[in-house]
Amino acid sequence: MANKVITLNTKNRRLMIHETVTSYLFLAPFLLFFVMFVLYPMFMCVYTSFFDATMGREDVFIGFANYKTLFNDPVFWTALKNTMVIVIVSVPITCIFSLWVATVISKMPVVATSAFRCIFYLPVVTGSVAVTVVWKWMFNNYYGIFNYLGQNMGLIDKNINWLGDEKYALGCIILILLTTSVGQPIVLYVSALDNVDKSLVEAAEVDGATEMQAFWKIKWPQMMPTTLYILVITTINSFQCFALIQLLTSGGPNNSTMTIMYYIYYNAFKLYKYGYGNAMGVILAIIIAILSAVQFKAGQEK
């Protein structure tokens, strides 16, 4: 009896070893890239943040000095503030807007739904550079369409240098960011609305619930996981807003559009302060991790 158990165990063990070996053979190609070009750089990001690292010489260990400089750097705080403004403004607007569009277009015939879904996704597919270049033209001081429309409708009385004015630059960036970030949430919401339990909705309608009531009482709770996912990805996307700033304002005027992402780029690839840039990257990652965790927690409690 005891003998049998042992043989079974060794058999199990050998099976497990066999499975493990084959599994890792299958995983090997992916792991090679994953470890070399994702995990290792992530580790190095944290590691190098404790060094004074630049081009062409050995890194010098300096402990927490990068972090100390960082917390005393006024530009960093401006960048953090601007990043937070972008996130706080764009995330709720993106979510509400895409939910609204999704509810409206999901009631349309299938062809119309997919056509609208396509149109709202277009700015994402067009690519950040093409989008940025055309918006730059539309915002132009002299022959931009916004100044023309604004003056014709009597909203502004003289041409505004939208991207060159501290008061408007960040707002313009957020506007463009919004057009490029609602595509994915709309796709997700449309498919979530499709997957809502229809019998419940019909039952509610038979009982005389209005469309609004049916939506908030039945569909909305069922779409909670989707909303949560959208919140998380939109937050991450807003934090990473980079191409717009690099191509339109380079963080200016007077740092009014400086974000953490752009400041990292500026430090690392213009000033070659690798260690400093990495320290900022670590802080950014921590902020995003905390925010995602909070959002998940809040979502799960509901």
Add this chain to the structure above:
Amino acid sequence: MTNNRLDQIQIRDRIYRYASAVLVVLVAIAFAFPLYWIITGSFKTGADINAAAPVWFPSEFTQINYEKLLSRRSAPLFDFTIPALKITAFGYTVKLGTVLKITGPTVPGAIRWLVNTVFMSVASMLITCITAAMAGYVLAKKRFWGRTVLFSLIVCAMALPKQVILIPLLREMNSLHLYDTIWAVIFPIVGWPFGVFLLKQFSEGIPTEMVEACRIDGASEWRTFTDVMFPMIKPGVGALAIFTFINSWNDYFMQLIMLTSNKNLTISLGIATMQGESSTDYGLLMAGAALASIPIIIVFLIFQKYFTKGITMGAVKG
């Protein structure tokens, strides 16, 4: 009385529905407008472009912007180098092969950038799909040591901002002598674990009995994967393929950091560089933007169905 009230509510619902439909149409027009502006702008004459009042439709179509775009920064159509293999060990030096260098005919820079971009997107797509399909299959269907740890690593890596790793990545590519080559952009895309996550989710939907039956019939692990598993996860692979293709085409930040010399630029990066040089020639820039975006938009429209599937599949959290 109650009937009357019900009617009122129904009428209100209907008005709301029509009003919001009209509003969505208006917003959709605004969303499509930049693309319209790119395309028409690329055919406008200088006078139309710099007019104080916007010219809504080109007064005459001109090719001058495209001619200007193609007259700039020429580069070879392709170039291809096989380095001589040199091994030095124990004081001996073995030299294998000779340097092979093929350089294509000289073409406008923009054409070369397109070639680079297509190559980069196709290579990223193919390698990602193969590696992710294999990894996704074992993560979904096999129990092995380290599986949980590996999967949590994958999920954690996905939640972190990709751009944070760019500085270490740049230095790593430098020491691997991959800096300023297209591979420096491709490899990190392949390593990004989203595809594995996606195909793991997809593979879990395939009944395990199918795989087991195949094993009992004596097929090897590899045959089980290629003949049974792969055909069944094909829709998922298709979604991932189109998703990777479009995302790598537009992954501007990575390209910006890794590529510098004119012949290695991608189309987005090339347009961005041109924007830095002649920032007010909007006709030229629109021609560039059209060249960068129209091909990918066509690809998107053709494979739209798979693409939306890829997005929604990735959202079903495991």
